[in-house]
Amino acid sequence: MKVLTANRLTDGEAVWFSAGRWVESIAEAEIAYDKAAEERLEAAGKAAFANNEVVDVELIDVALAGGTVHPLRLREQIRAAGPTNRTDLGKQARTPRLAGV
Numbered sequence: 430m431k432v433l434t435a436n437r438l439t440d441g442e443a444v445w446f447s448a449g450r451w452v453e454s455i456a457e458a459e460i461a462y463d464k465a466a467e468e469r470l471e472a473a474g475k476a477a478f479a480n481n482e483v484v485d486v487e488l489i490d491v492a493l494a495g496g497t498v499h500p501l502r503l504r505e506q507i508r509a510a511g512p513t514n515r516t517d518l519g520k521q522a523r524t525p526r527l528a529g530v
Contacts, residue, residue, distance in 0.1 A: 430491050432458040432498065433470040434505065435483035443508040443520075444483065446473055451483060454520065455498050455509040460491065 432455065433446040444451040445458035452458065461467040467488055474486035490501040500506050511520045 430493065431461045431467055431470070431488045432491050433461075433474050433486065434458075434489055434508070435474060435477065435486040438481055438484055446470060446477075449473075451477070455491075455500065458491075458498055460493075460498065461488070 434455075435444055435446075435451070436442065437444050437451060442453060444453055445455050446452075447457050447459045459470065461470050470488060474483070474488075477483045478486050489505045491498050491505075492501060493499070500509055509520065511522065
């Protein structure tokens, strides 16, 4: 399983692709379960990059645990939640469901 992530160009915020738009929570990300879905997400990412909406576009591996999307790589876990040394900052402070990511 994979999701498409990037950084929004206007403010650098980590974002994920979902239903034709970029969202700020990985919990809302559109999940690709097969190669065709991955290719569709990649095409959407390339178009958004070309339109100067996002940078650092990448498909990342995720798992579902208890109905919640969890990135597999540590880097992506940090991007999804926020700084590891200040849990009162970042997405983890805004979104209770990301606590413990």
